[in-house]
Amino acid sequence: MRVILADDHELVLEGLRGLLANEADIEVVATVTDGGALLAAIERLRPQVAVMDLQMPAPEGLNCLAEIRRRELPVRVLVLTAFGDGESIQFALENGADGFALKTAPPRQTVDAIRQVGLGNMVFPPAARKWLWGHRPEANPELSTREWDVLELVAKGLTNPQIAEHLAVSENTVKFHLQNIFQKLGVNNRTEAAGFYFRRKGSLSV
Numbered sequence: 053m054r055v056i057l058a059d060d061h062e063l064v065l066e067g068l069r070g071l072l073a074n075e076a077d078i079e080v081v082a083t084v085t086d087g088g089a090l091l092a093a094i095e096r097l098r099p100q101v102a103v104m105d106l107q108m109p110a111p112e113g114l115n116c117l118a119e120i121r122r123r124e125l126p127v128r129v130l131v132l133t134a135f136g137d138g139e140s141i142q143f144a145l146e147n148g149a150d151g152f153a154l155k156t157a158p159p160r161q162t163v164d165a166i167r168q169v170g171l172g173n174m175v176f177p178p179a180a181r182k183w184l185w186g187h188r189p190e191a192n193p194e195l196s197t198r199e200w201d202v203l204e205l206v207a208k209g210l211t212n213p214q215i216a217e218h219l220a221v222s223e224n225t226v227k228f229h230l231q232n233i234f235q236k237l238g239v240n241n242r243t244e245a246a247g248f249y250f251r252r253k254g255s256l257s258v
Contacts, residue, residue, distance in 0.1 A: 087116030173209030
């Protein structure tokens with residue numbers, strides 16, 4: 053699993069690099085300290101995962117994440133930050149982050165988050181999920197029972213082939229349901245759809 057690390061603090065980069073050096077299935081192909089270098093490295097090296105801070109210069113992490121998605125770069129993004137506030141979580145979701153991890157988490161948890169994101173799963177710590185559950189959706193879209201089934205599996209991090217196998221349908225059927233779900237929810241990607249699911253689940257459990 054090819055990984056790029058992006059943080060404007062060299063100490064953090066060296067710590068992460070050292071942490072991942074012991075993982076046989078993960079290779080750090082580059083470390084960068086600003087958004088511009090991250091974008092260039094992704095385009096040049098084509099990693100599976102970019103681990104990035106939200107507080108970086110030129111462009112700053114928030115805008116860099118949006119730019120990665122605007123360019124449709126084929127990389128999964130794990131946001132690694134010291135800030136677990138609602139604004140950061142919401143921005144990460146709205147701009148297509150595949151995972152959100154806190155620098156205060158245990159090292160092993162961070163490694164697992166990187167690996168899970170690389171495997172195609174979405175990762176959000178309990179603090180992020182708690183915030184999502186506390187922000188209930190205003191809309192009440194009329195999803196079909198099967199669409200709710202698909203949405204639940206998306207929120208669990210399953211890929212389209214995995215969902216198709218789980219529901220015993222074709223992958224094209226899953227794609228059809230996802231298109232309808234995105235349209236009904238007014239979202240643009242799987243992460244935003246998963247965010248809706250977690251918020252709705254929280255509102256129904258109260």
